[in-house]
Amino acid sequence: MNNELLMELAGQFQLDGVLSSVKPLGEGFINDTFIVKTEGEETPNYILQRKNKNIFTDVPAMMENILKVTTHLKKKVLEQGGDPSREAMTIVPTKAGDNCFVDADGEFWAVCEFISDTIAYQNAETPELAYAGGKGIGKFQNMLSDMKEPLVDILPGFHNIKVRYEQWDAVISKDPVGRVKEVQKEIEWIESRREKMMEFWTLVENGTIPSRVTHNDTKINNILFDQEGEVLCVIDLDTVLNSPVLNDYGDALRSYTNTGLEDDENLDNVSMDWSIFKAYTEGYLSETKAFLTPSELEWLAFGGLYITYEQVLRFLMDYIDGDNYYKTKSEHHNLVRTRAQYALLESMEGQYDKMRDFVLSLAK
Ligand code: GN1
Numbered sequence: 090m091n092n093e094l095l096m097e098l099a100g101q102f103q104l105d106g107v108l109s110s111v112k113p114l115g116e117g118f119i120n121d122t123f124i125v126k127t128e129g130e131e132t133p134n135y136i137l138q139r140k141n142k143n144i145f146t147d148v149p150a151m152m153e154n155i156l157k158v159t160t161h162l163k164k165k166v167l168e169q170g171g172d173p174s175r176e177a178m179t180i181v182p183t184k185a186g187d188n189c190f191v192d193a194d195g196e197f198w199a200v201c202e203f204i205s206d207t208i209a210y211q212n213a214e215t216p217e218l219a220y221a222g223g224k225g226i227g228k229f230q231n232m233l234s235d236m237k238e239p240l241v242d243i244l245p246g247f248h249n250i251k252v253r254y255e256q257w258d259a260v261i262s263k264d265p266v267g268r269v270k271e272v273q274k275e276i277e278w279i280e281s282r283r284e285k286m287m288e289f290w291t292l293v294e295n296g297t298i299p300s301r302v303t304h305n306d307t308k309i310n311n312i313l314f315d316q317e318g319e320v321l322c323v324i325d326l327d328t329v330l331n332s333p334v335l336n337d338y339g340d341a342l343r344s345y346t347n348t349g350l351e352d353d354e355n356l357d358n359v360s361m362d363w364s365i366f367k368a369y370t371e372g373y374l375s376e377t378k379a380f381l382t383p384s385e386l387e388w389l390a391f392g393g394l395y396i397t398y399e400q401v402l403r404f405l406m407d408y409i410d411g412d413n414y415y416k417t418k419s420e421h422h423n424l425v426r427t428r429a430q431y432a433l434l435e436s437m438e439g440q441y442d443k444m445r446d447f448v449l450s451l452a453k
C-alpha cells in the first residue's frame with residue numbers, strides 16, 4: 090500500500106497535530122495495522138487499521154461494540170481514580186463523525202490513539218508476568234461485569250462449538266482442495282472429542298454457564314503494561330462479544346502456557362507449563378472469583394481444553410478449506426499449526442484433573 094494513500098487515509102480522521110508518517114506495525118493474522126505519527130511530542134500518535142471485512146462482515150457494528158465497551162471502561166477507570174486515556178482504548182472518529190472510514194475500494198479503516206511508554210510482551214516469560222496478565226483480563230471482565238447493554242453478535246458462533254461443527258462438516262464434505270485424504274489422523278483428533286464438547290456446550294445453551302462481556306483474544310500481546318510491569322490497558326477489542334468468560338480464560342491458557350510456539354515444527358517443544366498456568370489462574374481469580382458463579386468456577390479449567398480444541402479445529406478446517414481465513418507463510422502452515430496446537434491440547438488433557446482442583450482450591 091503506498092505511503093501517500095495511507096497518509097490520505099489517516100487524514101480522514103479527527104487527529105490532533107500534524108501528520109508526519111504512516112508505517113506498518115506488527116504482524117496480526119487478521120487486520121493490517123499501521124502506526125500514524127504526528128509531529129512533535131505534544132500530540133498523540135495513532136493506530137490505523139484496515140479491518141478485515143471478510144472476517145468482520147459488519148465493521149460499523151464492531152466499532153459500535155468497541156465504543157460501548159471503552160465508554161464503560163473509561164467510566165470505571167475514572168471512578169477508580171485512574172487515567173481513562175491510558176487505561177482504556179480511545180476510538181478516534183472520522184471527520185464526518187463516523188467510527189470508521191470506507192475507502193474507494195470499499196475497505197473499512199479505523200483509528201485509535203496510540204498509548205505511549207508501554208511494554209507489550211509476545212510471551213508470558215515468567216510466572217510474575219502471567220499473574221499480571223491474568224489480573225489484567227480479570228480486571229477487564231470485572232469492570233464490564235455490570236454492563237447490561239448487550240453487544241451486537243458480530244461474529245455469530247465465534248466460540249460456539251455447535252456452529253464450528255456445522256462449518257467443519259460442510260468443509261469436510263466439500264473437500265474443496267482435496268486435502269481431506271491427507272489429514273485423516275488429524276480429523277480423528279477432532280471427531281473423537283465431539284461428544285464431550287457437545288455435552289459441555291449444552292451447559293452454555295441452557296444458561297448453566299452464563300454469557301458476559303468477553304474479549305475473545307486474550308493473548309498476552311493484547312495487554313499493554315506500564316514501565317513498572319503493571320497492567321495498563323487491554324487492547325485489540327475487535328472481538329468483544331457476549332460469551333462465557335471461560336473463553337477468555339481458556340484462550341489465555343492456550344497462548345500463555347505453551348512452552349513452544351503456536352506453529353512449532355518440533356512438537357517436543359510444546360506442552361502446558363504448570364507454573365505459568367498456576368500464576369495466570371491466581372492473577373485471574375484474584376479479580377474474578379467474587380462475581381463468578383459456582384458453575385463457571387467448576388468449568389473454568391475446561392475452558393482451556395475447549396478453546397485449544399477449537400483452535401485445532403479452526404486451523405485444520407482452514408487447511409482443508411485451502412487457507413482462506415488465516416494468513417499463512419508456507420503451504421502447510423495451517424497443518425503445522427494444527428499439530429502444534431494438538432500437542433498442547435494433549436498436554437492440557439493430561440493435567441486437567443490437577444488444573445480443575447487448583448481452580449477450585451483458590452475459589453474457596
Ligand atoms: C486470530 O489476528 P489475531 O492473532 O489477533 C483469531 C483468533 C485466533 C488467533 C490464533 C478474529 O487472532 O481467534 O485465536 O488468530 N482472531 C479472529 O492465533 O479469528
Ligand code: MG
Pocket residue numbers: 306325327
Ligand atoms: Mg486479535
